[in-house]
Amino acid sequence: MSQILVINPNSNESVTEGLRESLQEFNSSADIECCTLEDGPFGVETDEDIVNVIPMVVQRISESPEFDAYVIACYSDPGLAECNELFSKPVFGMQRSAIEKAISTGEKFGVLALSKQSIKRHMAYMRDLDLDGQLAGELPLDISVDEAANDADSFEKIVSQGRRLIDELGADVLILGCAGMASHRKPSEKVLQVPVIEPAQAAVSIAIEAV
Template sequence: MTGPIVVINPNSNQAVTDGLEQALAAFRCGVGIDCVTLSEGPFGIESQYHVEQVALPLAALVKSRADASAFVIACYSDPGLDLCRATATVPVFGIQESGVLTALARGDRFGVLAIAEASIPRHLRYLRRMGVIDRLAGERALNMSVDESARGEGTFDRLVEVGHALISDGADVLILGCAGMARHRAALEAKLHRPVIDPAQAAVAMALGAVLNG
């Protein structure tokens, strides 16, 4: 029997995990998807310190789940990804890497809706390492917390505003730059008339492909 794909929310905010459960409901098609919260994590991963802080607890959680057929690290900074890959005996996917690769398959230039201005330099470093910075139309910040993005009443309107700005920058596909935004993907795509990538969904789709391929 195939074990579940374990989707780890590296922050301790259960609302983000609940949003992941909702966003991934349609992906439960013969392979289990287990969304879990890293209780040791900060309430929101919003700095480089937070990214480094969760690496070891993430690896410990990965090591403890011998039943898993794959892992997804559900934070757009892909914290601890290399360490978890070195620890696990099954595939491990980061949602930023997966979201960007999916966006490249859907459009020529992508734009990223970030949580905060402080996140953007960290994301740009990652894109340079991936070798895809020339395909970036722009990254713009909502300037709100992870918790606000997950359940704030004004989040969708702000996503629409920033999304329009990124389209003006030349983006023909948009990436949600935080797992907490997952619940807004479909409505935002309908509003902006552009593909909108939820990176957690992108990563789980890749994990499903890897698991179903044996």
């Protein structure tokens, strides 16, 4: 059975625990280990946070050669390009994986982001990858990573903005744009009645197929 390391590049253990729960459905297909970068920011939310965690992600992978593949569990994919240049084993990012999954699932995808600042960063990345052709839109929840994982009000914001993406912008599949939202995938999909993609799940499923 393949071994996959899922790296949460922030220091918030509750986010990592949410990832563990979300990824349990893959336990019969791979040995999945989720880890927290203890020296990372409490939430990866700014451009500065992203720059700061890149060497930490690189170091964590370099110290973990026993794994067959790696997933960077942050929607901004910090360090993905660097890791794919440095390491021979495959490294997958959540955003790229989620968009590829969304494109294969529906006609137009919508993204639920933490903030307006996040959207600006995501849009630039999607354009660089030429993956924005089926984007219906991206809307902010105006919450932090920790609130995404631990604040009960976050679910209502996901549902409210999700409905806007569907009804106003024409999305027929949604992406949760932060690892902290992992626990909200199933309940939001049930309420909104469209496929909802949890990016870490998307990345792990692609990693399993690759190895």
